[in-house]
Amino acid sequence: MSISTLPLNSGLTAPLKPVVRTCEESSMIIVMRHDATSKQIADVVAKVESKGLRVHISRGEERTIIGVIGDDRPIDRTQFEVLDGVEKTVPILRPFKLASREMHPLDTLVPLDGLKVGGPQIAVIAGPCSVESREQILETAFAVKEAGAAALRGGAFKPRTSPYSFQGLGEKGLELLAEAREATGLPVVTEAMSPEQVPLVARYADVIQIGARSMQNYALLNTAGESGRTILLKRGMMSTIEELLMSAEYIMAQGNSRVILCERGIRTFERYTRNTTDINAIPVIKQLSHLPVILDPSHGTGKWEYVAAVSRAAIAAGADGLIVEVHPHPEEALSDGAQSLRPEKFAQLVKEIGRVAEAVGRDC
Amino acid sequence: MSISTLPLNSGLTAPLKPVVRTCEESSMIIVMRHDATSKQIADVVAKVESKGLRVHISRGEERTIIGVIGDDRPIDRTQFEVLDGVEKTVPILRPFKLASREMHPLDTLVPLDGLKVGGPQIAVIAGPCSVESREQILETAFAVKEAGAAALRGGAFKPRTSPYSFQGLGEKGLELLAEAREATGLPVVTEAMSPEQVPLVARYADVIQIGARSMQNYALLNTAGESGRTILLKRGMMSTIEELLMSAEYIMAQGNSRVILCERGIRTFERYTRNTTDINAIPVIKQLSHLPVILDPSHGTGKWEYVAAVSRAAIAAGADGLIVEVHPHPEEALSDGAQSLRPEKFAQLVKEIGRVAEAVGRDC
């Protein structure tokens, strides 16, 4: 027993609560009975829309689920539970709605040319950090095509920390990418850095990349969503998984659900690698969301020596694909040379991940 | 002594080098002799510009310094050292040039109405997270004016993690800010989130804020630089001090040196506070750069209870000012209520930092 003497007139300090963000509880799913009729479903949808709420319908083999998204005000669920054909309503407690697996239980498949990203086949996207010249991009495109890549990546507009660094070839780079697509048949993935660039990039690209530094550039997310193009959304280098899904929600709220998520490493105190690949993010995203997720081992590690190991890990963990930096002459690259693979190393990598894909019931 | 047997045919593994970013060594300062003539200075400038390099001149009482910024290629300094009137040339090894103290040894003072940010007087900017209504912004403006604030903050365009959250009043919010300025005489600080918003925001605002999530939105930085308005540049929650200065460099490279930097807390593993205020950043920035730096204790802590303590710390550490969230009714705020001060607490805060300012040889 310990005793101390004190004047108590100060009263007791109110307890401090940890900082918590409240989720908007303004969304729900309506689970229809398995024998609900089309008329009943239509009536429920009409009722929801009459309240000014947005509707997202998933028609399953056994039953239909109606997702409902409102604004900031809470939805009164009881008014929907009494409708004919409704089995129950369930609030969506997470802040992301359209991106959540609750609203869309099955995996979304995003078409990339012939391949469906999110399906059994692994999607490997490869190419240089920046488009530097006609020779460089064509040489790389043919090489990655031959090695088995499903798409060509290459930056025409480059986000650079320094205003004095190479900023990319701009529209000239887009034209070269289009030429490489023409020559090889590979669909093209390239970044748009601002809303104004979106129409231009959309004219040339099959997939518009939103880079890590732009993950919370909401004007860009909205414009990218409106473009209707497939979007490759990279996680910010210090953004949470939840924030990544919220940014996907911005794109999907524009009616565009062709979103591929990308883990590319986060910032930590560790200094041997440029970033720390968050491998946990793969199963976490698979659980929280129906969207496909790929991994960028080049930025995730920052060193080409580690790219193969981390690529194999990504596929083993359940990633739907990879985006890998490949350069025919890394020592001469204008950006990211240290983390770029030579074509022959990339070909070797594709073989290795093919074996791992098979081991987890997929193919490459 | 320990012994192990091994076949050595594998050779020795090449040592791994830590990942290092190379600085562009494409800039220098030319230090003129103290007796250099205007003609000699002009000749040096002409020579530099003839090489396609950019020039920044600092005319001191004792001598003139000519800053030179090139592109990615190294500058041959010897060709300038032989010119008449040149004492020596010094390479600028840091990646930021215009923002560096090497190029501009004395503190830059940025005018904010009567006050000069970066000078002896502390600048306190205060107001609500978002402009919510005419009553709210006017009530707050009068309250912070009376308490001693030098400027009014308030968001009209709000970057929100969720697309379903309140996104700000938009242009209506800007009009209300202008009305509050009219009524109180306080200059107005408000955020632009995308390049397209810059001309609109510039029409209403005295200072354009670049928010933490936009710190590496390079298109926005360029447009903000071109606007000629004073820019309040907030550090990204995931950005290094060096990256903050590189983003300032983007703005300054457009010819705009009216840049106020703002430390607003970074992300760490600590969970009792929303962010970790990086107080070290204040003396570090003061050493590396000539630009003024203020601190945002509201985002830095995420809890109004800690705002006063961290505000006092900022001033004691040498910050040139504060930007503080104040709301007349925090419990009803549409955003950031938990970290907003009531007006009476804010008035108390201003008194406290006045005493600390005096203790470090400044005033408030």
Next chain:
Amino acid sequence: MSISTLPLNSGLTAPLKPVVRTCEESSMIIVMRHDATSKQIADVVAKVESKGLRVHISRGEERTIIGVIGDDRPIDRTQFEVLDGVEKTVPILRPFKLASREMHPLDTLVPLDGLKVGGPQIAVIAGPCSVESREQILETAFAVKEAGAAALRGGAFKPRTSPYSFQGLGEKGLELLAEAREATGLPVVTEAMSPEQVPLVARYADVIQIGARSMQNYALLNTAGESGRTILLKRGMMSTIEELLMSAEYIMAQGNSRVILCERGIRTFERYTRNTTDINAIPVIKQLSHLPVILDPSHGTGKWEYVAAVSRAAIAAGADGLIVEVHPHPEEALSDGAQSLRPEKFAQLVKEIGRVAEAVGRDC
């Protein structure tokens, strides 16, 4: 409205809950009525102890508070609420109990020679990282004494990342510290790195330091607690504020409440400084706990140039003191030279923090 077709036999995925640590709800405070008699208080204590629970009594001017700490099982509070003289019982929801301000509302003052750490006077502890020689420690001791330090720090046992680095002078270093105390009258703060070292260190030191790497060395915490000596507990570079308070709880659970907490910087992605000083921790700890807290600006920044600014910030934020590395010849120091102040810089620092202390209603 968007529609997708899917087989629903997979069912809905169970929602993922964020990882939450549960607090042990096995402690409470019993608030006695203001007119409770000594007999009633004694009866309540007897009842509590009869249940095998531990008791901590705070006798205030107005009323007495009885803190109760159990084991992992929940306490049935109703059985105590019915006792004579009891006004109410309140559960302590935080995991730290003895260290919490709920159990002990007023500030604890820890004596350090004449001074009381946690009271109005700022405690400045200064000295070299390591004791290196008789000359070095005596020269430093006299210098910091003259500048106004309240205690002398110096490591005899040094935790070093490398087994090949200087590990400290060991007991010889302790003898030199004792000699310096004899000569200057300054109490001595020095580190114990393992339970076995505690008795030896306790023989020489006034305050036993538990270093950052040892913050969760529970055997050491227990032994340090048993020693009865004042303990300076440094926050781990990777530890949350809550974990720091839990480690204080280990010491206090041994009946030793002479604990001084120390913020010394945490690890983040920022690379210009060795650590990131968590200035938020000062007001957070003051709110959560009654224990005094000081700050180590030398480790917090890793560079002597920033020590003065961050020291002033600490005092302005409400810290009860500082622990500063001072070396007569930093360029020759066997450890931590880059972050050590010369004596004349230290003397200047003490003057500066004296002025800041006065500005916040304290003295130095």
Next chain:
Amino acid sequence: MSISTLPLNSGLTAPLKPVVRTCEESSMIIVMRHDATSKQIADVVAKVESKGLRVHISRGEERTIIGVIGDDRPIDRTQFEVLDGVEKTVPILRPFKLASREMHPLDTLVPLDGLKVGGPQIAVIAGPCSVESREQILETAFAVKEAGAAALRGGAFKPRTSPYSFQGLGEKGLELLAEAREATGLPVVTEAMSPEQVPLVARYADVIQIGARSMQNYALLNTAGESGRTILLKRGMMSTIEELLMSAEYIMAQGNSRVILCERGIRTFERYTRNTTDINAIPVIKQLSHLPVILDPSHGTGKWEYVAAVSRAAIAAGADGLIVEVHPHPEEALSDGAQSLRPEKFAQLVKEIGRVAEAVGRDC
């Protein structure tokens, strides 16, 4: 061109250098010629030892390498280069020496019962967080044995953040582990938390675990090294890879090279998982060191749902094994229930990693 006027009497600020830790350059390897005789090698060793330096010999098929480790003073390499049979000397620039691949180019194999950790076969260590009862540990031991585990883990001494939490069964727990070994034939891995516990734990355990919070408990590392037992060294939750290897160096400097490294997740800002598994660490450690490295997916994620995915990733990335928490009734576990697998899930996991191991040319 921009111009500003300023008095230059303040001079130029000295440039700030990033904080860099210097490596001790007091070690080297002596590469002997391929035709060096035993006599020549012995003479070189004698010469090295006569200087008070320590020797580590690797006899390869083609040539012999003599590692030399000194104290803080630089070694004069020229005096060794002139000796007969010496081809060249190479300084070891990294701070870790005995643990570095430079000094020991081939993989070290650490025996664990029949298995060799670091060889082709994957080592799976499994068992409960804490030994809780005879029934629990025996049931788990038989289950993990049947599923294919190579060793049994279980804590008898538990490092707990709270002094009020279950601290483990102590020696009783060790006895139960020994009984489980007797019954199943599985070698036992269990933690020692302080130097005094090492002899006791060494009496019962096949492998002594050094936990994450003890990674820089140098007294413990030294005692564990002296014990001669195999050591499982877990990375601290906020320790760099380099620091992990430096802690291994402490153990090896005691003459004990039976060290298994373990990546177990680091602290980051991400909050959906308890820690962030640093998958990059696997190839980085394999490149830097010859020691085997395993991964702990249970602590790395903190949620059993993610354990299988991250386990597969670890093996795909090149880890030599796993340490997995398994509990027959996770909902009743006294610690870490949320991250423990049920035995049937564990059996499934072993099958999955067997397939991945095969895909990367190993077996399980």
